[in-house]
Every structure is written in C-alpha cells, then in structure tokens.
Amino acid sequence: xxxxxxxxxxxxxxxxxxxxxxxxxxxxRQLYAQDxxxxxxxxxxxxxxxxxxxxxxxxILKGLELVEREIEEGKLVFKPELEDIHTxxxxxxxxxxxxxxxxxxxxxxxxxxxxxxxxxxxxxEARRQKKDLVALLETILDLAxxxxxxxxxxxxxxxxxxxxxxxxxxxxxxxxxHRDLGLLDYVIKEADRCPLGAAAxxxxxxxxxxxxxxxxxxxxxxxxxxxxxxxxxxxxxxYHFFASRLCLHVSRLCEDLIIYNSLEFGYVQMDDEITTGSxxxxxxxxxxxxxxxxxxxxxASANLxxxxxxxxxxxxxxxxxxQEDKIYLFDNIKLTSEVILGTxxxxxxTRFLPEKVEINLEKGFAQxxxxxxxxxxxxxxxxRQAHELTxxxxxxxxxxxxxxxxxxxxxxxxxxxxxxxxDKELLDLTQSPRRRGGSMSTHPNEVEKQLEKAxxxxxxxx
Ligand code: ARG
Numbered sequence: 068x069x070x071x072x073x074x075x076x077x078x079x080x081x082x083x084x085x086x087x088x089x090x091x092x093x094x095x096r097q098l099y100a101q102d103x104x105x106x107x108x109x110x111x112x113x114x115x116x117x118x119x120x121x122x123x124x125x126x127i128l129k130g131l132e133l134v135e136r137e138i139e140e141g142k143l144v145f146k147p148e149l150e151d152i153h154t155x156x157x158x159x160x161x162x163x164x165x166x167x168x169x170x171x172x173x174x175x176x177x178x179x180x181x182x183x184x185x186x187x188x189x190x191x192e193a194r195r196q197k198k199d200l201v202a203l204l205e206t207i208l209d210l211a212x213x214x215x216x217x218x219x220x221x222x223x224x225x226x227x228x229x230x231x232x233x234x235x236x237x238x239x240x241x242x243x244x245h246r247d248l249g250l251l252d253y254v255i256k257e258a259d260r261c262p263l264g265a266a267a268x269x270x271x272x273x274x275x276x277x278x279x280x281x282x283x284x285x286x287x288x289x290x291x292x293x294x295x296x297x298x299x300x301x302x303x304x305x306y307h308f309f310a311s312r313l314c315l316h317v318s319r320l321c322e323d324l325i326i327y328n329s330l331e332f333g334y335v336q337m338d339d340e341i342t343t344g345s346x347x348x349x350x351x352x353x354x355x356x357x358x359x360x361x362x363x364x365x366x367a368s369a370n371l372x373x374x375x376x377x378x379x380x381x382x383x384x385x386x387x388x389x390q391e392d393k394i395y396l397f398d399n400i401k402l403t404s405e406v407i408l409g410t411x412x413x414x415x416x417t418r419f420l421p422e423k424v425e426i427n428l429e430k431g432f433a434q435x436x437x438x439x440x441x442x443x444x445x446x447x448x449x450x451r452q453a454h455e456l457t458x459x460x461x462x463x464x465x466x467x468x469x470x471x472x473x474x475x476x477x478x479x480x481x482x483x484x485x486x487x488x489x490d491k492e493l494l495d496l497t498q499s500p501r502r503r504g505g506s507m508s509t510h511p512n513e514v515e516k517q518l519e520k521a522x523x524x525x526x527x528x529x
Contacts, residue, residue, distance in 0.1 A: 240320050247312055259287045341357070432461050432470070439457040
C-alpha cells in the first residue's frame with residue numbers, strides 16, 4: 068500500500084466503509100491530466116520564487132512525466148486508500164524520485180489543487196463543447212436555408228394556429244440554442260481564473276506568486292480571496308445551468324419531432340440511423356434517439372439541483388462535501404456533450420415533409436386570423452367584430468363538415484351580412500406568411516433577413 072501523505076498524526080487506519088465513502092479516486096482519476104498540468108505549473112512557480120532549486124524542479128518535472136506515462140499506459144494502480152488523484156500522483160512521484168517529490172506540495176493544499184484542476188477541466192470541456200454547439204447551430208441554419216420557403220404549421224396549445232414558413236419554425240430553435248451559446252461564453256469567462264495559491268484556506272506561508280501559476284496554466288486571472296477561491300463552485304453552477312437549459316431546449320425540439328414523426332402527424336420521417344425496432348412488433352420504428360435526448364434534460368437539471376443542495380448551508384471555505392461536486396460535473400459534461408452531438412445527428416437524419424402539413428392547415432382553419440384581419444383592413448371593422456364574423460364562418464364549416472376552402476360564396480353570404488364580400492385569395496395558404504408584418508414575423512422577406520442575421524451572429528462566435 069502506498070504511504071498516506073498525512074499519516075503522521077494518526078495511530079489507526081480508517082475503517083473500510085469510511086475509506087469507501089470518502090474516496091474519490093473512482094471518479095476523479097479523470098482529472099489526472101489537469102492535475103499533472105497544475106503540478107508542473109506550481110513547481111515552476113516555486114522555482115521562480117526560489118522555493119525549489121533548479122535540480123529539484125528538473126527532478127519533479129521528470130518524475131511527473133514518468134507518472135503520466137504510467138497512468139496513460141494503465142500501469143498506475145488506483146487504490147481507494149489513497150483517496151484521490153492528487154494523492155495518487157504525488158505518492159507515485161515520491162516513490163519514483165524520492166525526497167524531491169515531497170517538496171512539490173510546498174505552499175499548496177489539495178483544497179486549492181482540486182479547485183484548480185476542476186477549473187481547468189471545465190474550461191477545456193466547455194471550449195470543446197462550444198465548437199460542437201456552433202456545429203449544431205450550423206446544421207439548423209442549413210436546414211432553414213433548405214426549407215426557406217416551405218410552409219409549416221405553427222401550433223399554440225398543440226392546436227393548429229397559423230401557417231408559418233418551415234424556416235421560421237427551425238430558426239426559432241436556432242435562437243434558443245444561440246442564447247445557450249451566449250451562456251456558454253459566460254461559463255467560460257467565469258471559469259477562467261486560477262484558485263491555486265489559496266493553499267488550504269488563508270494563503271500559504273511563502274512568498275508565492277499566484278499570478279505566475281495562473282499565467283503558466285493559461286488562465287486570465289487569479290482569485291481575489293483565498294477563502295472564496297477554495298469554496299467557490301459558482302463556475303460549476305453556471306455550467307450546470309447552461310447544460311440544464313440547453314437540454315431543456317433539446318427536450319422540446321425532440322418532443323416536437325417525436326409527435327411529428329407519428330403516424331397521426333407524419334410531418335417528418337426519421338432515418339434508420341436514428342430509429343430502432345421493437346422486439347415484438349415487427350412494424351415498429353421507434354424514435355429512440357429523440358426520446359433519450361428528451362430524457363437527458365431530467366438528469367441535467369438534477370445535477371444542477373444536486374450541486375445547489377450540496378452547497379446550501381455549507382460553512383465558509385472548503386468542506387469535504389465539495390468533493391462530490393465532480394460527480395455531478397462529470398456526469399453533466401458527458402451527457403451534454405452527447406446531447407449536442409446527438410441533436411445534430413437527429414436533425415441530419417430527420418426529413419421534413421412540408422407537403423404533409425397542408426391538409427392539417429386546412430382542417431385546422433389556419434386561414435382564420437387572415438380572414439379576420441382582412442375584415443379589419445378592408446372594411447374598417449373593429450378586430451373584435453371581425454373575430455366574431457370569422458368565428459361564425461368557422462362554426463358554419465364545422466357544422467357542415469367542410470373546410471374554409473370548400474365554402475361557396477353563397478354560403479359565405481348566408482353567414483355574413485350582405486355588405487361584406489369574401490376574397491377567395493384569403494384561402495391560399497401559401498400566401499398567408501406574406502400577410503404578416505414586422506421584423507419578427509414569418510413574412511418571407513423578414514425570414515430572409517432573419518436568416519442573414521443568424522448567419523452573422525454565428526460568425527461572431529467562430
Ligand atoms: N479529493 C478532495 C476533493 O475532491 C481533495 C481535497 C481534499 N481536501 C481535504 N481537506 N481533505 O475535494
């Protein structure tokens with residue numbers, strides 16, 4: 068068994084269940100690369116401040132390289148008794164290089180070390196995810212471009228509301244994910260600071276230079292306060308909120324596509340690559356990818372809540388509870404990475420069938436708002452009155468079991484007072500988007516501008 072780094076004060080070993088519960092090596096081994104980077108930077112800073120000699124630094128750097136190789140070759144044996152990745156690396160370093168290795172922990176504590184590792188890990192992962200998220204946004208843009216002038220149904224309350232352009236519908240998700248991208252930028256900005264140099268809680272008893280360590284690790288800045296530096300997990304909360312919100316958006320998109328992919332709707336068709344069969348019903352093609360993506364939102368939000376509950380009521384500075392932050396963080400980083408890639412895959416393998424929405428636009432009397440507005444603009448009727456006249460027409464259709472398109476002019480004259488003429492043009496669904504106005508609307512000219520704006524806003528993130 069490796070030597071415990073703080074065994075001096077203790078006379079008895081901790082009990083097996085305590086070992087099991089308090090260990091974190093089973094999950095924080097993922098931080099090995101960051102832990103090595105943090106140790107290297109720390110050693111260099113100690114050397115610059117004349118706390119380590121040149122020879123000691125060289126020997127530590129050499130030793131860390133050997134440890135790195137052993138980990139990467141799967142040769143380092145992880146043992147719960149050695150608690151965490153920091154102890155494993157340091158312990159192995161001391162075994163390999165002897166006395167010099169014991170000097171590495173000068174002027175630092177695992178409290179600031181784990182915080183530095185986690186900052187670094189989160190930053191690297193967030194930057195990687197940013198690229199994937201931009202790629203997802205590009206996929207949505209391509210789809211919107213492809214379906215620029217196709218017709219689609221806008222629902223409210225999952226009831227047919229109005230005809231819109233399919234590109235307009237797709238862009239609505241673009242903007243939601245675009246806000247998530249903005250949030251991810253904020254996550255990155257907040258995480259870009261180095262807590263190393265706080266030591267256990269009050270700063271070390273050495274004239275160190277945290278700014279130098281931060282610079283060596285590529286961080287923008289350090290912390291202002293050592294207590295805050297070891298206690299802060301806000302940068303993780305930010306990430307969890309980003310993950311939760313992104314996954315929420317994905318869950319809504321998936322819900323749409325699952326519904327649209329059903330026999331009853333049939334607006335989209337999912338390719339074999341993203342559907343699976345049933346073990347008993349031979350005809351089935353289930354939208355499993357979309358369903359699992361939809362469910363991921365539950366875990367993402369649960370991880371946010373777990374960290375919030377973990378932090379609630381903790382006394383100032385470091386407490387061991389904080390060790391478990393990494394369970395939530397690793398889980399959310401992995402699941403969110405998959406969600407971003409999976410959503411792109413889902414969209415790339417879902418074919419939108421705009422020709423299938425027309426019948427439901429008709430059945431859902433989707434021209435009704437246009438008709439009411441026509442009465443307003445043509446006859447100067449107050450909107451409430453126009454609304455009522457149109458509703459009368461819809462009710463008549465329902466009673467007769469027909470769509471607005473099937474109405475004869477005579478029937479219309481029966482329902483409406485004589486002075487109001489009907490314009491058959493109003494029934495042409497393809498013209499409906501052209502009647503909308505204002506920069507947010509689904510008017511083709513506005514959607515064209517929207518598309519351009521979306522493209523530009525993405526360039527700003529590249
Ligand atoms: N494994 C610990 C964690 O992740 C490292 C810090 C331990 N600090 C301590 N004072 N026991 O939080």
